[in-house]
Amino acid sequence: MDISNELAIGIDIGGTNTKYGVVNHRGQILEKGEIATEDYPEIGSFINALHTKLDPLISSLKKENVQGIGIGAPNGNYYTGTIEYAPNLKWKGIIPLAKLISEKFELPAALTNDANAAAVGEMTYGAARGMKDFIMITLGTGVGSGIVANGQLILGHDGFAGELGHTIIIPGGRIHEGTGMRGSLEAYASATGVTKTAVELLEKNSGKESLLKKYSGKINSKIVYECAMKNDKLAKKVYEYTGKILGQALANFIMFSSPEAIILFGGLTRAGDMIMNPTREHMEKNLLPIFQNKVKLVFSELVESDAAILGASALVWEMRSE
Amino acid sequence: MDISNELAIGIDIGGTNTKYGVVNHRGQILEKGEIATEDYPEIGSFINALHTKLDPLISSLKKENVQGIGIGAPNGNYYTGTIEYAPNLKWKGIIPLAKLISEKFELPAALTNDANAAAVGEMTYGAARGMKDFIMITLGTGVGSGIVANGQLILGHDGFAGELGHTIIIPGGRIHEGTGMRGSLEAYASATGVTKTAVELLEKNSGKESLLKKYSGKINSKIVYECAMKNDKLAKKVYEYTGKILGQALANFIMFSSPEAIILFGGLTRAGDMIMNPTREHMEKNLLPIFQNKVKLVFSELVESDAAILGASALVWEMRSE
Numbered sequence: 167m168d169i170s171n172e173l174a175i176g177i178d179i180g181g182t183n184t185k186y187g188v189v190n191h192r193g194q195i196l197e198k199g200e201i202a203t204e205d206y207p208e209i210g211s212f213i214n215a216l217h218t219k220l221d222p223l224i225s226s227l228k229k230e231n232v233q234g235i236g237i238g239a240p241n242g243n244y245y246t247g248t249i250e251y252a253p254n255l256k257w258k259g260i261i262p263l264a265k266l267i268s269e270k271f272e273l274p275a276a277l278t279n280d281a282n283a284a285a286v287g288e289m290t291y292g293a294a295r296g297m298k299d300f301i302m303i304t305l306g307t308g309v310g311s312g313i314v315a316n317g318q319l320i321l322g323h324d325g326f327a328g329e330l331g332h333t334i335i336i337p338g339g340r341i342h343e344g345t346g347m348r349g350s351l352e353a354y355a356s357a358t359g360v361t362k363t364a365v366e367l368l369e370k371n372s373g374k375e376s377l378l379k380k381y382s383g384k385i386n387s388k389i390v391y392e393c394a395m396k397n398d399k400l401a402k403k404v405y406e407y408t409g410k411i412l413g414q415a416l417a418n419f420i421m422f423s424s425p426e427a428i429i430l431f432g433g434l435t436r437a438g439d440m441i442m443n444p445t446r447e448h449m450e451k452n453l454l455p456i457f458q459n460k461v462k463l464v465f466s467e468l469v470e471s472d473a474a475i476l477g478a479s480a481l482v483w484e485m486r487s488e
Numbered sequence: 489m490d491i492s493n494e495l496a497i498g499i500d501i502g503g504t505n506t507k508y509g510v511v512n513h514r515g516q517i518l519e520k521g522e523i524a525t526e527d528y529p530e531i532g533s534f535i536n537a538l539h540t541k542l543d544p545l546i547s548s549l550k551k552e553n554v555q556g557i558g559i560g561a562p563n564g565n566y567y568t569g570t571i572e573y574a575p576n577l578k579w580k581g582i583i584p585l586a587k588l589i590s591e592k593f594e595l596p597a598a599l600t601n602d603a604n605a606a607a608v609g610e611m612t613y614g615a616a617r618g619m620k621d622f623i624m625i626t627l628g629t630g631v632g633s634g635i636v637a638n639g640q641l642i643l644g645h646d647g648f649a650g651e652l653g654h655t656i657i658i659p660g661g662r663i664h665e666g667t668g669m670r671g672s673l674e675a676y677a678s679a680t681g682v683t684k685t686a687v688e689l690l691e692k693n694s695g696k697e698s699l700l701k702k703y704s705g706k707i708n709s710k711i712v713y714e715c716a717m718k719n720d721k722l723a724k725k726v727y728e729y730t731g732k733i734l735g736q737a738l739a740n741f742i743m744f745s746s747p748e749a750i751i752l753f754g755g756l757t758r759a760g761d762m763i764m765n766p767t768r769e770h771m772e773k774n775l776l777p778i779f780q781n782k783v784k785l786v787f788s789e790l791v792e793s794d795a796a797i798l799g800a801s802a803l804v805w806e807m808r809s810e
Contacts, residue, residue: 251778316638326778329779336707418656423642424645424647452656
């Protein structure tokens with residue numbers, strides 16, 4: 167069969183929405199759409215809804231061209247094909263998602279967590295093309311990570327490797343509401359973390375002027391971003407502090423797997439140099455000399471809304487090469 | 489050729505001594521010996537001395553049976569075959585060691601750092617047999633590490649991966665004399681770190697009785713061990729504190745690569761349960777629930793004096809399978 171006709175379906179399951187797309191080998195999304203994850207508290211009805219949307223697309227593109235379905239989902243486990251106890255999804259316990267989808271669609275299906283899917287997408291179509299060793303850090307509502315070494319995803323013995331957002335950067339530091347742990351990276355370098363830092367800095371600097379003041383009680387990461395873009399000193403300090411913690415964490419990650427690059431992805435990266443500069447500074451400062459000025463720290467090259475679909479679809483090509 | 493006749497030479501280069509051995513596929517050391525590394529400030533004379541010792545052994549065992557030479561050395565780089573700026577060796581700069589040895593002995597040679605060699609030894613002959621994902625932590629004068637994921641050593645894009653001893657566990661913490669960095673694991677969980685902790689605890693507890701007091705000014709890790717074995721409270725506290733920091737660090741490492749086991753090796757492990765119990769407690773305490781009570785934390789199964797030779801020799805079998 168002509169490889170250029172081959173297609174893969176990518177599905178990105180989030181707490182709010184599920185996005186899907188049909189992707190070719192060049193990473194072009196030929197068709198896409200979405201359904202509201204929240205509308206389907208029962209997994210069977212969710213899969214039926216997906217099938218109703220995707221089946222006509224698959225038929226119109228000729229089913230024999232579709233090689234399989236790749237899925238990225240919170241707490242998705244590649245080895246078992248299950249979603250296990252995902253806090254942001256309504257389906258509780260252990261869901262055998264890859265099996266359910268494979269049976270319904272009569273196509274091979276592979277599942278991994280959303281950050282691993284993003285890493286595969288970046289390796290196949292984005293900033294990590296040609297790299298064998300890199301780390302993908304997703305900075306969104308939470309902090310996720312996908313680690314590639316020797317050209318392979320690091321999944322660990324149980325499929326749960328790469329929870330870098332939960333590593334402790336400041337022992338005894340800020341509490342993480344979701345896990346109850348103190349000082350984890352996610353408590354600082356996520357949207358929630360940025361909001362908390364802004365509130366803390368406002369309290370400490372009550373005598374100083376800041377645009378943030380008029381949002382007292384309803385500050386969120388979007389407001390911090392907007393104020394920083396208006397050159398508000400305190401809002402910019404929020405990014406400096408966030409970058410400092412993130413940079414310290416990245417230095418530790420580098421001394422673990424010595425990647426060629428670290429790729430930052432997600433909402434926080436919109437802050438551009440405001441977050442990149444302090445992150446790079448504190449990353450370099452905390453590295454042994456043999457690691458300094460070697461690791462590329464870059465933003466993702468993929469459009470955020472497409473990246474998760476591309477990453478999930480790329481799992482299908484990975485499946486084939488095993 | 490009958491594989492059971494195949495032999496590999498393992499060489500372990502340390503700052504003080506260099507040990508070597510001839511090893512068969514079952515991990516038996518058929519012949520071994522050592523020379524004083526310090527006696528050869530010039531690399532050429534070092535290699536000549538090794539050759540003088542090993543050549544008669546190789547001849548007596550039939551040279552055609554010897555498949556190659558594996559070498560473990562501080563700052564040894566697998567990709568380049570060079571030792572680069574090793575602080576504890578007299579040979580300065582970049583030494584193309586694998587090439588020099590291969591030319592002199594007319595045999596293939598592979599080099600890696602000592603902790604990676606120990607990890608390969610453990611995977612081939614020790615506690616990690618059959619494992620595809622584990623982390624080896626060497627607790628000696630310094631803290632080294634060898635990381636295996638997907639059945640392969642994680643070397644990183646430049647060959648320097650696995651410097652876990654230099655990751656920062658306590659930002660702004662104790663200074664590491666060698667690197668100038670603050671709060672790195674090695675500043676606490678090494679022989680030097682144990683000594684420092686003992687001195688600090690003695691100062692803080694000057695009113696309390698302790699066997700350590702009579703060694704004031706000349707405390708070292710051996711004295712701490714001996715006092716702890718005599719049930720000295722303060723000496724035992726030194727291990728509790730060391731285990732606490734080590735356990736915190738291990739939790740972070742687990743959330744990176746989700747290994748099946750962590751294997752502890754080296755001088756500090758002689759303290760047995762005194763170090764193991766607090767390490768395990770604080771490791772579990774700092775893990776996300778999905779990682780808890782899953783990771784085997786064990787001591788190496790290899791005799792310390794043989795492990796480095798076995799690990800280095802096992803590089804030869806690895807070379808063949810590439």
